[in-house]
Amino acid sequence: MNIELKQPLRTAKSKLSIVDCDIHPRASLEDLRPYLSNHWWHYIQTYGLRQRHGHVKGYPFPKPTPLASRRDSWPPGGGPPASDLDFTREQHLDFYGIEHGIMNPLAPSGQGDQNAELSAALAFAINEWQVADWVRREPRFKASVVVPYEDAVASVAEIRRRAGNRDFAHVLLLSRTSEALGRRRYWPIFEAAVEAGLPVGVHVFGYSGWAMTGTGWPSFYLEEGIENATTTQQLIASMIMEGVFERYPDLKVVLIETGFAWLPALGWRLDKHWQRMRDEVPHVKRPPSEYLREHFWVSTQPMEETDKAEQLIDVMEWIGFDRLLFASDYPHWDFDDPFLSLPPSLSDARRRAIYADNARALYRLA
Amino acid sequence: MTMNGLHSIDCDVHPTVPDIQALFPYLDEVWRESIETRGILSLESASYPPNAPITARPDWRGPDGQAATSAADIGRHVFDRFKSSIAICNCLYGVQLVLNEDMAVAFTRALNDWIAKEWLDRDDRLRASIVVPMQNVESAVEEIERCAPDRRFVQILVLAMQEVPLGRRQFWPIYAAAERHKLPLGIHAGSSYRHPVTALGWPTYYVEDYVAQAQGFQSQVASLISEGVFAKFPALKVVLMESGVTWLPGFLWRFSKYWRGLRTEVPWVDRPPEEIVREHFRLTLQPFDTPAPDLVERAVEHLRCDDMLLYSSDFPHWQFDGDDPVPAGIPQALRRKILVENPVATYDRLKADRPEEAAR
Numbered sequence: 244m245n246i247e248l249k250q251p252l253r254t255a256k257s258k259l260s261i262v263d264c265d266i267h268p269r270a271s272l273e274d275l276r277p278y279l280s281n282h283w284w285h286y287i288q289t290y291g292l293r294q295r296h297g298h299v300k301g302y303p304f305p306k307p308t309p310l311a312s313r314r315d316s317w318p319p320g321g322g323p324p325a326s327d328l329d330f331t332r333e334q335h336l337d338f339y340g341i342e343h344g345i346m347n348p349l350a351p352s353g354q355g356d357q358n359a360e361l362s363a364a365l366a367f368a369i370n371e372w373q374v375a376d377w378v379r380r381e382p383r384f385k386a387s388v389v390v391p392y393e394d395a396v397a398s399v400a401e402i403r404r405r406a407g408n409r410d411f412a413h414v415l416l417l418s419r420t421s422e423a424l425g426r427r428r429y430w431p432i433f434e435a436a437v438e439a440g441l442p443v444g445v446h447v448f449g450y451s452g453w454a455m456t457g458t459g460w461p462s463f464y465l466e467e468g469i470e471n472a473t474t475t476q477q478l479i480a481s482m483i484m485e486g487v488f489e490r491y492p493d494l495k496v497v498l499i500e501t502g503f504a505w506l507p508a509l510g511w512r513l514d515k516h517w518q519r520m521r522d523e524v525p526h527v528k529r530p531p532s533e534y535l536r537e538h539f540w541v542s543t544q545p546m547e548e549t550d551k552a553e554q555l556i557d558v559m560e561w562i563g564f565d566r567l568l569f570a571s572d573y574p575h576w577d578f579d580d581p582f583l584s585l586p587p588s589l590s591d592a593r594r595r596a597i598y599a600d601n602a603r604a605l606y607r608l609a
Numbered sequence: 610m611t612m613n614g615l616h617s618i619d620c621d622v623h624p625t626v627p628d629i630q631a632l633f634p635y636l637d638e639v640w641r642e643s644i645e646t647r648g649i650l651s652l653e654s655a656s657y658p659p660n661a662p663i664t665a666r667p668d669w670r671g672p673d674g675q676a677a678t679s680a681a682d683i684g685r686h687v688f689d690r691f692k693s694s695i696a697i698c699n700c701l702y703g704v705q706l707v708l709n710e711d712m713a714v715a716f717t718r719a720l721n722d723w724i725a726k727e728w729l730d731r732d733d734r735l736r737a738s739i740v741v742p743m744q745n746v747e748s749a750v751e752e753i754e755r756c757a758p759d760r761r762f763v764q765i766l767v768l769a770m771q772e773v774p775l776g777r778r779q780f781w782p783i784y785a786a787a788e789r790h791k792l793p794l795g796i797h798a799g800s801s802y803r804h805p806v807t808a809l810g811w812p813t814y815y816v817e818d819y820v821a822q823a824q825g826f827q828s829q830v831a832s833l834i835s836e837g838v839f840a841k842f843p844a845l846k847v848v849l850m851e852s853g854v855t856w857l858p859g860f861l862w863r864f865s866k867y868w869r870g871l872r873t874e875v876p877w878v879d880r881p882p883e884e885i886v887r888e889h890f891r892l893t894l895q896p897f898d899t900p901a902p903d904l905v906e907r908a909v910e911h912l913r914c915d916d917m918l919l920y921s922s923d924f925p926h927w928q929f930d931g932d933d934p935v936p937a938g939i940p941q942a943l944r945r946k947i948l949v950e951n952p953v954a955t956y957d958r959l960k961a962d963r964p965e966e967a968a969r
Contacts, residue, residue, distance in 0.1 A: 458832075466835055511855055
């Protein structure tokens with residue numbers, strides 16, 4: 244945590260409005276069954292999910308805790324963390340006074356599955372489930388349009404199905420797509436999102452089918468956490484250099500759980516080398532950092548920490564205080580506590596922007 | 610700016626292999642013949658396409674379009690114009706790309722012999738890095754042992770991206786040799802292309818490839834530290850060359866935070882990664898990725914360590930215009946450290962060759 248000085252915390256800070264831009268409700272396959280055809284239900288039972296890594300259960304890099312979750316987030320009534328709406332409401336929304344929570348459901352959402360049709364069926368199911376089982380019962384939650392991003396046609400259909408439904412806050416992708424996100428094959432997704440007036444949220448993780456780094460597979464979950472940031476740097480470079488924002492000037496991208504301290508240096512590097520090699524990318528009309536500044540928002544968790552808070556604040560300034568969105572990542576182990584994670588020396592206006600105002604404006608929340 | 614007669618030590622210059630024929634005298638009969646009979650054209654790497662702007666500054670290219678093809682050429686620019694006293698040659702000819710281990714060993718040996726003969730022998734201000742065949746660890750160690758007695762070799766050279774991350778235990782005999790001979794491990798931008806340069810496959814544009822080098826460095830620093838290399842080899846130094854530099858502070862904040870949460874996974878990492886980096890890692894100066902002089906100064910502050918930057922021109926790569934490779938905005942006091950003191954402190958063999966420096 245970025246602790247500069249001790250001060251009375253909960254009483255003062257709990258009066259802040261908070262929009263939490265990253266909460267992970269967990270569906271079981273059983274929860275999704277009402278929204279799946281018999282074919283897909285039996286397919287999943289027989290062949291399982293196959294997500295471009297070899298494990299039938301679990302992940303290539305074992306998480307530090309079961310389901311990567313806070314040990315106190317397992318609901319007393321049973322089931323995995325964030326599977327029980329009442330307990331999630333009590334432990335998270337009510338405890339912190341959260342005004343809105345953007346839900347980004349992860350597994351078993353089928354994103355990046357080797358079978359693109361299964362991916363599409365699961366995306367539909369989890370979107371139905373978010374609305375029926377969560378938003379209808381607790382309107383402080385907003386759903387994500389989970390899309391089977393490797394199949395642009397199916398993704399567009401899913402976005403159009405949800406367009407106009409204010410229960411949905413954004414379109415959700417994972418960061419490790421099978422090709423870099425700027426490639427033409429993904430453009431129909433951006434076009435449909437712009438049409439629907441929805442930002443595109445990119446949450447870290449997923450498996451692209453390629454090694455997790457340009458130098459092969461790392462060994463540790465610790466490294467996977469680092470590589471979530473490097474992968475995001477690569478997808479941003481791709482989107483800008485392919486000219487996505489020249490083609491879709493209204494596209495808004497939200498980077499979720501990517502951290503943010505690396506963002507200014509990426510912009511500087513892109514600018515410097517674009518300047519030298521712009522004849523290769525004549526469709527990129529402006530310095531890359533300008534697209535970065537205009538089209539990207541970034542969630543705060545996992546909040547970078549440093550013992551010189553003023554340097555973290557430098558970085559926030561370089562990004563823009565209107566571009567940072569508070570996120571807790573509930574119920575995961577690396578949860579950022581809404582009361583503790585921002586540098587205490589930030590002014591009230593900046594805190595309000597990060598905790599709520601930026602998200603309200605971006606997502607057009609009441 | 611001088612220090613005992615030293616103006617600056619240029620820690621990253623790139624001799625160009627003008628043609629594969631140049632290596633002929635240093636290859637066995639079988640490989641000389643293979644070049645002819647199999648039509649092997651070149652081992653130049655796509656990391657630096659010969660005509661790309663990054664590969665050579667236009668005013669440094671000769672009539673044939675190539676730059677840095679002779680010791681005299683480096684002398685003219687690096688010693689005469691930039692006033693360096695010593696320069697370390699890092700040859701980027703793509704021997705790391707070769708898939709056949711035997712061929713890789715043959716060409717790597719030839720390259721090191723060519724560097725000694727055609728460069729080091731022709732100008733006593735030149736030093737060089739030992740290029741190693743990472744295709745086979747045993748061969749890499751043999752190559753270090755073969756070249757290390759020549760004290761003009763001051764470092765071991767590997768690429769930022771290869772088949773397997775550098776921290777992996779399989780490479781540790783190389784680090785034992787590095788420690789034994791007091792040779793820093795120099796990691797330079799570039800890839801052996803065993804994988805696409807991104808986790809998202811092969812990028813469309815070359816500029817993405819070059820930008821992605823900075824992510825490759827992050828992966829290697831994470832790997833070297835996480836695997837425990839510095840617990841095992843406490844004297845090992847690592848120099849990141851042509852990395853872009855300014856990605857480092859944000860990367861370290863993230864890495865150190867995750868380490869605090871996850872250190873039971875890597876119990877041999879017994880202190881924050883940022884401390885390990887400040888002790889063991891150094892970075893060459895060019896390119897220094899920032900837009901303006903005021904941000905150069907802030908970015909340097911964020912490094913929080915005056916010992917880390919080593920002067921480099923990156924000649925003949927086109928990273929700056931004019932005749933001063935030091936970016937505007939570097940504070941004057943730090944400039945002196947970067948030009949001479951930090952390089953001398955990093956490269957034991959420079960220190961040992963100049964006892965008057967060691968005494969300071």
